[in-house]
Amino acid sequence: MPGPSLDLDNNDNETEGRNAEPFANNVSGVGFNSHGGADSEIEPKTPERPEKVAVEDDVKRKQQVQMEHSKTAPADFRRMVKAVSSVNLMLVLNEIDDHFLKCSESAQEVSKMLEATRLHYHSNFADNRGHIDHSARVMRVITWNSSFRGMTNIEDRKDEFDSEEHESHATVLDKLLAWEKKLYDEVKQGELMKLEYKRKVAWLNKQKKRGATAESLEKTKAAVSHLHTRYIVDMQSMDSTVSEVNRLRDEQLYPKLVMLVDGMANMWASMCIHHDRQLKVVEKLKSLDVALSSKETTKQHHDWTIQLHNVVQEWHSQFNKLVTNQKQYILALNNWLKLNLIPIESSLKEKISSPPRAQNPPIQALLHAWHDCLEKLPDEVAKSAISSFAAVIKTIIIHQDEEMKLKEKCEETRKEFLRKSQAFEEWYHKYKQRRSALDEIDAGEDANAKDPVSERQLVVESLKKRLEEEAEAHKKHCIQVREKSIGSLKIRLPEIFRALSDYSHACSEAYEKLRSVTQSQKTNGAPS
Structure with a gap:
C-alpha cells in the first residue's frame, strides 16, 4: 500500500x-x-x-x-466596473487626435482650391518679393486697343491664361483686379476730359456773347469737337472694359464661387461626422477613474501640458481667422458687386451707346445668401468654448507649477535632513567615545546641565517632522491636482466638442442651402 x-x-x-x-x-x-x-x-x-x-x-x-x-x-455594478477599467485617457486623446487628422484631410480639397499653402502676390503692392505674381502676367496683355482674349506670345502659342477652366480662384480675382484698375484709370481720365470739355464749351459760349471773331470761334469749336471725339472714344473703351469685367464676373468668378460652395459643403459634411465622433469619445471620460492617472506631475508631463496650451491657443487664433476671413471675403465681394452694378453714366447731352447690363446676375443672389448664412453661424459659442478650454489648461499649468515647487521644497528638506542626520550620527559616535573616558570626571558635575545629545537630536527630529509634513502636503497637492485636472477634462472636453459639433452642423446646413441656390440658378441657365 x-x-x-x-x-x-x-x-x-x-x-x-x-x-x-x-x-x-x-x-x-x-x-x-x-x-x-x-x-x-x-x-x-x-x-x-x-x-x-x-x-x-x-x-x-x-x-x-x-x-x-x-x-x-448586480449586473449594473459589474458593467460599471468593467466600463471604468476599460477607459484609458491616453487612448481617448489619441482617438480625438486621429479624428482631427481626418478633419484636416477633409479640408484638402478646399485648401487646394484656394491655394492656401502658397504665398500670393497682392496686386495693390508694386514690389515683387518672390510671391506669385498673377497680376503682372495679366497686365502685360491688357492694352488700350486690344482685348485680353486671343493674345499670343512671340512663339505663336496660347498664353497660359487662355485656358480659363484651369485657372485658380486667386488668378481670377487678380484678373478682375487688373481690369478694375484699368477701368478706374479710364473713368478717371474720362472725368478729367469731361471737365476740360465743359470748360471749353463754357469758353465758347462766352466768346459768342462777347462777339469774338470768327477765327477765334472756329478755333474754339475745333478744340471742343476734338475733346468730344476723344471723350466718345474713351467711353467706348470704358464700355469694352466694363463688358470684360462683367464677363469675368459671370463666366469665371461665379463658377469658382460655385465650386467653393461645393467644396465647403463636402468639407463641413465630413467635419460633422468627425466632430460627432469626437463628442461621443470624450463622453467616455465620465467613467474615467482618477486613480488610474499618474500619481504626480513630472517635468515631461508639465512640458506636454504647456505644449497643449500653446496648441489650443493657436487653434483659437486660427479658428477666429477662419470665421473672420470668410466673412470679410464675402462682404468685400458684396460691396464690390454693389459698385459693379452701378452704371457709368455721362452727363453730356450726346447719347453714348453702352452695352446692356444684367441688373440681377446669378452671383448677386449667391453672395447675398452667403452673407446671410455666415452671419447666422454660432461661431461665438465655438470660439468661447475653445478659449475657455485654453483657460482651463492654463489653470492646470499653474497647479502643476505649485506641485513641482512643493516637490522641490520637499527634496531640499530631505537632503538637509539626511545631511544633518548623518552629521548627528558621526558626532554622537565620537561623543560616546569621549563620554566613556570622562564619566568619572563628570560624575561630580551638576545633574541639571544641558544634555548636548538631546539638543542636537531635537534639531534632527524637528527637521524630520518638517520633512514628513512637507511630504504629506505634496502628496495631498498631487491628489488635488490630479482630481482637478481629470475633473476639468471631464467637463470641458464634452463642452468644446459639443460646440464644435453644433458649429459644423450649422455650417453644413448653411452650405447645403447655398448649394441648392446654385443648383436652382443652374436650372435657370446660369453659368457653372
Whole structure:
C-alpha cells in the first residue's frame, strides 16, 4: 500500500507535530505505484514546504470567495466596473487626435482650391518679393486697343491664361483686379476730359456773347469737337472694359464661387461626422477613474501640458481667422458687386451707346445668401468654448507649477535632513567615545546641565517632522491636482466638442442651402 500524500486540507495536519508524520510517510512511500509494486522510473521528489502550501491554499480560497461574491453582485455594478477599467485617457486623446487628422484631410480639397499653402502676390503692392505674381502676367496683355482674349506670345502659342477652366480662384480675382484698375484709370481720365470739355464749351459760349471773331470761334469749336471725339472714344473703351469685367464676373468668378460652395459643403459634411465622433469619445471620460492617472506631475508631463496650451491657443487664433476671413471675403465681394452694378453714366447731352447690363446676375443672389448664412453661424459659442478650454489648461499649468515647487521644497528638506542626520550620527559616535573616558570626571558635575545629545537630536527630529509634513502636503497637492485636472477634462472636453459639433452642423446646413441656390440658378441657365 503506498504511503499517504501530503495534504494540508486534512484536519489531521493542523499542527506542526502532525505535519511531520505524513511528511515521513510520504518520503517512505516514494518508489511505489498505486498497486504497491516497485516503480524504478519515478525519482524521489522534494515535498513542498507546509507553510508555502498553506499560503497558496489561503490565496486560492480568497480568490474563490471573491469570484463567488462577484457572481452575486448586480449586473449594473459589474458593467460599471468593467466600463471604468476599460477607459484609458491616453487612448481617448489619441482617438480625438486621429479624428482631427481626418478633419484636416477633409479640408484638402478646399485648401487646394484656394491655394492656401502658397504665398500670393497682392496686386495693390508694386514690389515683387518672390510671391506669385498673377497680376503682372495679366497686365502685360491688357492694352488700350486690344482685348485680353486671343493674345499670343512671340512663339505663336496660347498664353497660359487662355485656358480659363484651369485657372485658380486667386488668378481670377487678380484678373478682375487688373481690369478694375484699368477701368478706374479710364473713368478717371474720362472725368478729367469731361471737365476740360465743359470748360471749353463754357469758353465758347462766352466768346459768342462777347462777339469774338470768327477765327477765334472756329478755333474754339475745333478744340471742343476734338475733346468730344476723344471723350466718345474713351467711353467706348470704358464700355469694352466694363463688358470684360462683367464677363469675368459671370463666366469665371461665379463658377469658382460655385465650386467653393461645393467644396465647403463636402468639407463641413465630413467635419460633422468627425466632430460627432469626437463628442461621443470624450463622453467616455465620465467613467474615467482618477486613480488610474499618474500619481504626480513630472517635468515631461508639465512640458506636454504647456505644449497643449500653446496648441489650443493657436487653434483659437486660427479658428477666429477662419470665421473672420470668410466673412470679410464675402462682404468685400458684396460691396464690390454693389459698385459693379452701378452704371457709368455721362452727363453730356450726346447719347453714348453702352452695352446692356444684367441688373440681377446669378452671383448677386449667391453672395447675398452667403452673407446671410455666415452671419447666422454660432461661431461665438465655438470660439468661447475653445478659449475657455485654453483657460482651463492654463489653470492646470499653474497647479502643476505649485506641485513641482512643493516637490522641490520637499527634496531640499530631505537632503538637509539626511545631511544633518548623518552629521548627528558621526558626532554622537565620537561623543560616546569621549563620554566613556570622562564619566568619572563628570560624575561630580551638576545633574541639571544641558544634555548636548538631546539638543542636537531635537534639531534632527524637528527637521524630520518638517520633512514628513512637507511630504504629506505634496502628496495631498498631487491628489488635488490630479482630481482637478481629470475633473476639468471631464467637463470641458464634452463642452468644446459639443460646440464644435453644433458649429459644423450649422455650417453644413448653411452650405447645403447655398448649394441648392446654385443648383436652382443652374436650372435657370446660369453659368457653372
